[in-house]
Amino acid sequence: MTLELRNLTKVFGGRGKPIVRAVDNVSFTIAEGETFGLLGESGSGKSTLARMIPRLIEPTAGEIIFQGNPLTHLNERDMRNVREQIQMVFQNPFSSLNPRMTVRELIGEPLLIHKRASGAALDDQVRDMMKLVGLNPEHTNRFPHEFSGGQRQRIGIARAIILNPKLLILDEPTSALDVSVQAQVLNLLIDLQRSLKLTFLLITHDLSVVRYMCDAVALMYLGSIVEQGNVNQIFKQPKHPYTQALMRDIPSTNPAQRMLEHVSLEADIVSAPWSGQGCRFSPRCPAAQIGNCKTVEPPLIPVGDGQLGACHLIQPQVNQN
Ligand code: SF4
Numbered sequence: 001m002t003l004e005l006r007n008l009t010k011v012f013g014g015r016g017k018p019i020v021r022a023v024d025n026v027s028f029t030i031a032e033g034e035t036f037g038l039l040g041e042s043g044s045g046k047s048t049l050a051r052m053i054p055r056l057i058e059p060t061a062g063e064i065i066f067q068g069n070p071l072t073h074l075n076e077r078d079m080r081n082v083r084e085q086i087q088m089v090f091q092n093p094f095s096s097l098n099p100r101m102t103v104r105e106l107i108g109e110p111l112l113i114h115k116r117a118s119g120a121a122l123d124d125q126v127r128d129m130m131k132l133v134g135l136n137p138e139h140t141n142r143f144p145h146e147f148s149g150g151q152r153q154r155i156g157i158a159r160a161i162i163l164n165p166k167l168l169i170l171d172e173p174t175s176a177l178d179v180s181v182q183a184q185v186l187n188l189l190i191d192l193q194r195s196l197k198l199t200f201l202l203i204t205h206d207l208s209v210v211r212y213m214c215d216a217v218a219l220m221y222l223g224s225i226v227e228q229g230n231v232n233q234i235f236k237q238p239k240h241p242y243t244q245a246l247m248r249d250i251p252s253t254n255p256a257q258r259m260l261e262h263v264s265l266e267a268d269i270v271s272a273p274w275s276g277q278g279c280r281f282s283p284r285c286p287a288a289q290i291g292n293c294k295t296v297e298p299p300l301i302p303v304g305d306g307q308l309g310a311c312h313l314i315q316p317q318v319n320q321n
Helices: 046-052 076-085 103-113 119-132 149-161 179-196 207-213 231-236 241-248
Strands: 003-014 017-030 035-039 061-066 086-089 167-171 199-204 216-221 224-230 301-304 307-309
Touching (some): 003 046, 017 046, 017 061, 017 216, 035 046, 035 207, 046 167, 046 199, 076 086, 086 149, 103 119, 119 149, 149 179, 179 207, 199 207, 207 231, 216 231, 224 231, 224 241, 231 241
Parallel strands (some): 035 199, 035 216, 086 167
Antiparallel strands (some): 003 017, 003 061, 216 224, 224 307, 301 307
């Protein structure tokens, strides 16, 4: 197992400011070589969760276990070593790359920071990495603005894998790209995963990216997981009313409509705030009932074959023994 999160929680605010539980008691595990999708609308807490794993944001509570080692109590020096193994690819390759640095400097920087290579050895590694991600190795002295959006994301990926990490956290890696380029970048990631034996945590609000890339998926809603399972279970037999609404509304052809924001739920996440009591999805849920839904938060329970769901209407798994 590469990564295990146990009851991970992040609370913002306090001292006179409103308290927001951006990530609320999230637990899941990612097996080695797996692609685990974290699916959610903006404001669901998925990017905060992603940044807590390498402790770019400090968790308020909970545990992060990476390759058997708990991370939350490591000091900054030990964490720096762990971060060689956990790298991130960000959504917008233009804003995440320093425009004043050449490609050689951008891709080679992690080698310098972690004292892995310098001089001619660094140049060789940068050129090898450029070839691996489909960039022309003769373009090492060019700047980010001289590349297309897809090529810039390839630079971001090269920078992320040059230290030979185990886990890549992909935060909306293709959502800033043209649809025609998205598949090329996803295919590159799939190839790299196979050849470098990488494990992926893929953060996205794009259902088709999940279907194309992931083995398992968790749906986040207002900081909490409301359903989790393998991709077939989630797409073919969703149990939670939120997931059911998403799956009902997937159009097969129009890529502009496949994002979560286009799903026709009763209201959007901002106009239907949760009071903090009962089920967090109740303000938007077409199946909400007056009793438990408004007063008792449903726990995430097993519903069979490893699938999990958090809804009072879901029948729990019956233990056969
Ligand atoms: Fe809807 Fe109630 Fe289930 Fe929440 S617990 S998802 S409000 S039916």
